Each structure stands twice: as C-alpha cells, then as structure tokens.
Amino acid sequence: MPPKKAAAATGANVELTPEAQAHAYRLQSEALQRQLGERTDAALSAERAVEDAKIKMRTMAADAGVEEKRQFDITADMARQYRAMQETLQGRISALEAENKAVRADLAAALKLIEEAEKNAGLLANKKDEEIARLKEQMDAMASEFGDMLAETIRKMGDKIELDVDLNSDSSDILQQMEQGALQAMGK
Numbered sequence: 001m002p003p004k005k006a007a008a009a010t011g012a013n014v015e016l017t018p019e020a021q022a023h024a025y026r027l028q029s030e031a032l033q034r035q036l037g038e039r040t041d042a043a044l045s046a047e048r049a050v051e052d053a054k055i056k057m058r059t060m061a062a063d064a065g066v067e068e069k070r071q072f073d074i075t076a077d078m079a080r081q082y083r084a085m086q087e088t089l090q091g092r093i094s095a096l097e098a099e100n101k102a103v104r105a106d107l108a109a110a111l112k113l114i115e116e117a118e119k120n121a122g123l124l125a126n127k128k129d130e131e132i133a134r135l136k137e138q139m140d141a142m143a144s145e146f147g148d149m150l151a152e153t154i155r156k157m158g159d160k161i162e163l164d165v166d167l168n169s170d171s172s173d174i175l176q177q178m179e180q181g182a183l184q185a186m187g188k
C-alpha cells in the first residue's frame with residue numbers, strides 16, 4: 001500500500017513514513033478500541049437496564065396478578081356477604097310480614113269477639129229489663145191480689161165481728177180500728 005500523506009499543521013500534504021503510519025494506525029486503533037470499549041460499556045449498561053426493566057416488568061406483572069386476585073377475592077367475598085345480608089333481611093321481612101298478618105288476624109278476631117260481646121250485652125240488658133218489668137208487673141199483681149185477699153179477709157172478719165157486735169155493741173169500735181189498720185197496711 002502506498003504511504004499516506006498526513007496533513008501538516010500548515011495544511012500541506014506530507015507523506016508519512018511507514019513507522020509514522022504504523023504509529024498513526026496504532027493511535028487510531030487505540031482510539032477505536034476506547035470507543036468500542038465505551039460503546040460496549042454503554043451497550044452492556046443498556047442491556048442491564050433492559051434486563052432490570054424486564055425483571056421489574058415481570059415483578060410488576062406478578063404483583064398486578066396477585067393484586068388482581070386479591071381484589072377478585074375481596075369482591076367475591078363482598079358479593080357473598082351482600083347476598084347473605086339480603087337473604088337475612090328477606091327472612092326477617094318475611095317473618096315480620098307473617099307476624100303482622102297473624103297479629104292482624106288476632107286483632108280482627110278480638111274485634112269480632114268484642115262486637116259479639118257488646119251485642120250479647122245489649123241483648124242481655126234488654127232481657128234483664130224485660131224480666132225486671134215482668135217481675136214488677138207480677139209484684140204489682142201479687143200486691144193487688146194480696147190487697148184484695150186482705151180486704152176480703154177483713155170484710156169477713158168484719159162480718160163476723162158484726163155478728164159478735166150484735167152480741168156485743170162495744171165491738172163496733174174494734175171493727176173500725178181494724179179496718180183502718182188494714183187500709184193503712186194496703187196503702188190506700
């Protein structure tokens with residue numbers, strides 16, 4: 001290969017000797033090796049960053065999967081609790097409705113009994129009033145009959161006393177006193 005010319009500080013083309021050329025190549029080679037080393041380090045750093053990012057991504061994906069499963073479990077548990085609560089409330093509502101229905105039926109029966117009792121009390125009061133009126137009539141009839149019997153007895157006694165008065169004139173005063181006593185006893 002023909003020797004290359006190096007640019008001088010003054011800008012003129014100068015031809016390099018093979019040793020200078022070798023030295024230039026070595027310097028260029030060293031510069032390229034340093035550049036390669038720097039690029040290799042940068043590439044390795046980039047690969048490590050990529051690996052770290054991949055590890056972080058896997059960890060985050062695994063954590064996200066665990067978190068998703070935990071959230072699913074929590075959601076399922078909350079749904080079970082909600083259904084259990086609904087069933088409990090439905091049971092309580094049904095029981096209270098049944099109790100309400102039974103109480104209403106008992107109330108209706110009690111009101112019917114009260115109504116019948118009031119009706120029976122009214123009928124009983126009417127019967128008692130009728131019986132009292134009948135007994136008063138009977139007492140009045142018996143009092144009238146007793147008065148008639150007493151008057152008849154007094155009249156008969158009076159007749160007998162008159163017979164005796166004829167026998168004894170003083171007994172007419174006794175007869176009048178007896179009649180007056182009988183009349184006062186009858187309330188006439």
